[in-house]
Amino acid sequence: MIISNKILNIDDYYFDVFMSVSEALTGFPLNELQATGLAETYYTHILENLQAATFVDFLTVSKNVFENSFTADQLKNSIASEIMADPGLNDIAGKVITLWYLGTWEGAYVNDLSYKEGLVWNVMHSHPPGAKQPGYKSWAIKPVNSNL
Numbered sequence: 001m002i003i004s005n006k007i008l009n010i011d012d013y014y015f016d017v018f019m020s021v022s023e024a025l026t027g028f029p030l031n032e033l034q035a036t037g038l039a040e041t042y043y044t045h046i047l048e049n050l051q052a053a054t055f056v057d058f059l060t061v062s063k064n065v066f067e068n069s070f071t072a073d074q075l076k077n078s079i080a081s082e083i084m085a086d087p088g089l090n091d092i093a094g095k096v097i098t099l100w101y102l103g104t105w106e107g108a109y110v111n112d113l114s115y116k117e118g119l120v121w122n123v124m125h126s127h128p129p130g131a132k133q134p135g136y137k138s139w140a141i142k143p144v145n146s147n148l
Contacts, residue, residue: 014056015040019034025093026100026101036119050092057089
């Protein structure tokens with residue numbers, strides 16, 4: 001896994017690491033995370049709501065994991081042993097995962113878009129109620145992966 005190039009003209013070096021670790025933790029490709037339109041918002045939200053040193057420590061460990069992993073299995077094992085096994089880093093990783101999937105940080109939505117663009121809707125092959133309707137007569141189409 002290679003740390004991505006600069007995204008959204010953000011000069012902060014750690015943004016690239018944040019996006020790469022987000023990709024690894026969520027299982028969603030980088031382009032799908034970027035397509036939410038929330039990458040920069042999430043990054044700055046975390047910076048505003050976590051002590052900078054704590055977030056930098058998480059990103060530094062993540063960077064080292066990527067630099068020392070040459071296969072997908074090595075990356076998975078390194079994330080498990082270096083990030084998930086450490087209670088403090090595990091807590092941050094869980095918050096990052098929740099942020100991408102639900103659009104929330106410590107129980108509150110980051111903004112209106114974070115609800116609409118939560119990855120959970122893609123996983124469920126659904127839409128966020130009241131925000132992105134599926135379209136007229138969509139109920140007549142069989143659900144994805146339906147055994148009906």
